[in-house]
Amino acid sequence: MLATYPYQGHTYSFDPSTPLDISLPLAPGEQQVNCFWAEPVQFDVIRVGSFVGSVAEGGSTNYKRVHLTPHGNGTHTECYGHISPAPEATLDRCLRRFLFVARLVSVQPRVLANGDAVVLLEDVRQELAKNQTETFCPEALILRTLPNDDAKRSRQYSGTNPTYLEPAVAHYLVAQGIEHLLLDLPSVDREEDGGELLAHHAFWQYPYATRHAATITELIFVPDTVADGLYLLNLQVTSLVLDASPSKPVLYALQP
Numbered sequence: 001m002l003a004t005y006p007y008q009g010h011t012y013s014f015d016p017s018t019p020l021d022i023s024l025p026l027a028p029g030e031q032q033v034n035c036f037w038a039e040p041v042q043f044d045v046i047r048v049g050s051f052v053g054s055v056a057e058g059g060s061t062n063y064k065r066v067h068l069t070p071h072g073n074g075t076h077t078e079c080y081g082h083i084s085p086a087p088e089a090t091l092d093r094c095l096r097r098f099l100f101v102a103r104l105v106s107v108q109p110r111v112l113a114n115g116d117a118v119v120l121l122e123d124v125r126q127e128l129a130k131n132q133t134e135t136f137c138p139e140a141l142i143l144r145t146l147p148n149d150d151a152k153r154s155r156q157y158s159g160t161n162p163t164y165l166e167p168a169v170a171h172y173l174v175a176q177g178i179e180h181l182l183l184d185l186p187s188v189d190r191e192e193d194g195g196e197l198l199a200h201h202a203f204w205q206y207p208y209a210t211r212h213a214a215t216i217t218e219l220i221f222v223p224d225t226v227a228d229g230l231y232l233l234n235l236q237v238t239s240l241v242l243d244a245s246p247s248k249p250v251l252y253a254l255q256p
């Protein structure tokens with residue numbers, strides 16, 4: 001069964017019954033991906049008087065409290081509120097649409113003289129130039145870094161100086177009209193950069209020309225079975241009134 005999606009004068013088709021989930025699960029414990037020194041996700045059974053919120057422990061229902069750190073525990077989406085003091089800079093206000101035409105590309109980071117692994121503009125440009133038509137502009141870009149090992153699902157990134165983006169990449173994506181950037185890294189910026197967050201600032205054009213609707217989604221995982229190309233992206237988040245939320249990006253292959 002195919003559905004259609006109109007975009008920039010084209011009518012694309014996709015199969016709603018074949019979603020490709022590129023989120024990582026938010027399970028408790030130490031086996032989950034982790035970054036920025038976040039505590040692991042934790043679920044506590046709620047106990048009130050004789051009530052116990054665990055069916056396994058004899059309760060009538062499961063009723064648990066969740067402890068999680070959106071930026072540190074798994075796939076999450078953030079808005080400019082990540083780097084702004086404005087109380088209104090919350091993701092629930094910034095992200096008002098949930099379907100986007102997205103391009104998935106794979107890029108090999110380069111190791112710089114200082115040892116940092118960085119995704120460079122020249123490599124992103126080269127990938128985007130492939131199969132690009134001049135009139136077509138996707139709204140979202142999904143960056144899969146190479147190598148794409150399964151260890152990304154459970155990597156403990158804290159203190160490892162993970163791969164990040166050359167800030168010029170963020171400037172370029174803005175110029176290309178990309179509103180939503182998704183990547184399989186903990187951050188677009190260096191883990192420790194003295195608070196500069198250059199790529200974040202560049203992508204949101206904050207504070208000089210803030211792109212209020214733009215989002216960055218980090219810690220995705222795109223399995224090798226998903227080929228580079230064009231997708232319909234369904235970007236789902238919680239309604240937390242916060243700069244960021246756990247998120248569930250799901251792709252549908254688009255056919256012309």
Ligand SMILES: N[C@@H](CC(=O)c1ccccc1NC=O)C(=O)O
Pocket residue numbers: 036071186187188189190191192193194195196197
């Ligand atoms: N690099 C920043 C820290 C940072 O980027 C950060 C800190 C905590 C949680 C998330 C962060 N960045 C995520 O994109 C710094 O050194 O101040």
